[in-house]
Amino acid sequence: MDSAEKQLAILLEFGKVINRTKSLNEVLESMASFAREILHADRCSIFVYDKNRDELWSKVAQGCVPIRISANKGVAGYAALSKETQIVVDAYNDYRFNPDIDKTTGYLTQTILAVPLLDNQENTIGVFQALNKNKTIFTNVDAELLLLISNYAASAIENAILYDRLRDTQTKIINKLASAAEFKDQETSKHTKRVGLYSGLLAEHYGLSKEDIFKIEIAAPMHDAGKIGIPDKILLKQDKLTDEEFEIMKTHAKLGHDLLFDEENEYLKAAALIALEHHEKWDGTGYPYGKKGENISIFGRIVAIADVFDALISIRPYKAAWSFEKAHELLQQCQGTHFDPALIDIFNKNIKKIHTIYQELKD
Ligand code: C2E
Ligand code: SIN
Ligand code: SIN
Ligand code: SIN
Ligand code: FE
Ligand code: FE
Numbered sequence: 010m011d012s013a014e015k016q017l018a019i020l021l022e023f024g025k026v027i028n029r030t031k032s033l034n035e036v037l038e039s040m041a042s043f044a045r046e047i048l049h050a051d052r053c054s055i056f057v058y059d060k061n062r063d064e065l066w067s068k069v070a071q072g073c074v075p076i077r078i079s080a081n082k083g084v085a086g087y088a089a090l091s092k093e094t095q096i097v098v099d100a101y102n103d104y105r106f107n108p109d110i111d112k113t114t115g116y117l118t119q120t121i122l123a124v125p126l127l128d129n130q131e132n133t134i135g136v137f138q139a140l141n142k143n144k145t146i147f148t149n150v151d152a153e154l155l156l157l158i159s160n161y162a163a164s165a166i167e168n169a170i171l172y173d174r175l176r177d178t179q180t181k182i183i184n185k186l187a188s189a190a191e192f193k194d195q196e197t198s199k200h201t202k203r204v205g206l207y208s209g210l211l212a213e214h215y216g217l218s219k220e221d222i223f224k225i226e227i228a229a230p231m232h233d234a235g236k237i238g239i240p241d242k243i244l245l246k247q248d249k250l251t252d253e254e255f256e257i258m259k260t261h262a263k264l265g266h267d268l269l270f271d272e273e274n275e276y277l278k279a280a281a282l283i284a285l286e287h288h289e290k291w292d293g294t295g296y297p298y299g300k301k302g303e304n305i306s307i308f309g310r311i312v313a314i315a316d317v318f319d320a321l322i323s324i325r326p327y328k329a330a331w332s333f334e335k336a337h338e339l340l341q342q343c344q345g346t347h348f349d350p351a352l353i354d355i356f357n358k359n360i361k362k363i364h365t366i367y368q369e370l371k372d
Contacts, residue, residue, distance in 0.1 A: 050139035070182045121139070122138070211359075215351075246326060295313075314356060
């Protein structure tokens with residue numbers, strides 16, 4: 010295990026593992042257990058540095074609960090602020106050591122190796138720490154090894170932070186677009202939020218992946234974005250639409266699709282598909298294309314239910330709000346005609362959760 014060749018082999022193997030795994034937590038966890046093995050350490054933790062609070066919080070802490078510690082204290086704090094590797098051979102006789110954490114965890118720290126995680130601009134983004142090397146002390150060779158692994162950890166964390174920011178930006182843009190459509194339609198932002206939440210709930214219980222659940226929650230609120238292109242005298246009409254007016258109204262599905270579609274952005278792609286399909290019906294009598302059954306995407310089938318339900322319980326220029334029970338009844342009447350029967354079963358099974366969203370986000 011200690012020959013340079015073996016270590017290289019392990020590192021290469023490790024590179025493959027982290028490329029396969031997806032979430033940041035998974036990546037960091039496999040790094041921590043890998044480091045623990047290669048260093049013969051009892052425990053490894055990875056801390057992420059929170060600049061605003063000047064704190065380190067443990068993303069991965071083998072064998073103990075996640076903790077938050079001040080970055081001005083302890084060996085990990087020294088590594089974070091000095092940006093230099095810290096080796097401690099006898100914790101309780103070392104001025105850098107902060108015994109408070111042992112007191113809360115009941116652990117007895119003896120030896121410590123702590124390596125700072127730095128981003129491209131050499132800013133501290135965290136600390137990788139190993140505790141209690143088996144029978145001996147951490148050496149400079151151990152420090153070099155941990156530094157090597159730490160480079161992987163640092164770039165994984167950096168990428169995750171960038172990805173989070175990107176997602177945040179996308180979510181904001183999407184919500185702004187959704188409220189632009191609402192503004193015209195005088196629908197409330199609570200309506201679009203609820204449609205997102207109902208859709209997410211149905212997606213979850215239908216068994217869609219986490220990524221798809223997240224996607225539909227973000228994309229569903231934009232289903233009516235195409236209403237931006239509908240003249241106010243139709244959109245805001247207090248009475249029933251004429252056949253001719255309704256034909257114009259129906260174009261909002263394709264309009265929304267064309268407005269939102271972006272080949273390169275998975276959220277906007279999902280939003281475009283939902284806009285296009287949210288008025289299709291299970292029996293093939295919907296619009297714009299009269300798609301039938303599973304030819305309508307699962308996103309489209311889910312949002313169709315969430316949208317009608319929420320339109321019914323909401324006030325519209327042309328109608329009063331229906332009661333929760335009456336709206337639920339209509340969905341059941343249209344099971345298998347307008348709506349995917351399997352999804353209505355799921356809706357019925359989760360009616361309590363639906364009601365909770367209804368009450369918490371009342372207009
Ligand atoms: P919306 O108000 O968001 O309604 C979405 C869908 O919910 C409707 O799609 C319909 O399937 C269902 N829905 C809404 N209110 C009722 C209702 O009182 N009874 C029943 N049975 N279902 C209801 P639809 O029909 O394709 O309409 C699309 C959009 O066209 C509506 O979106 C609304 O903006 C507009 N619209 C539809 N009918 C009228 C109307 O009579 N007057 C006006 N001013 N607008 C209408
Ligand atoms: C489309 O919106 O035209 C297709 C989008 C998709 O299938 O992802
Ligand atoms: C309709 O809304 O056109 C009727 C569909 C149904 O009864 O399910
Ligand atoms: C409608 O489309 O008129 C409301 C829902 C349905 O009857 O299918
Ligand atoms: Fe619509
Ligand atoms: Fe709507």
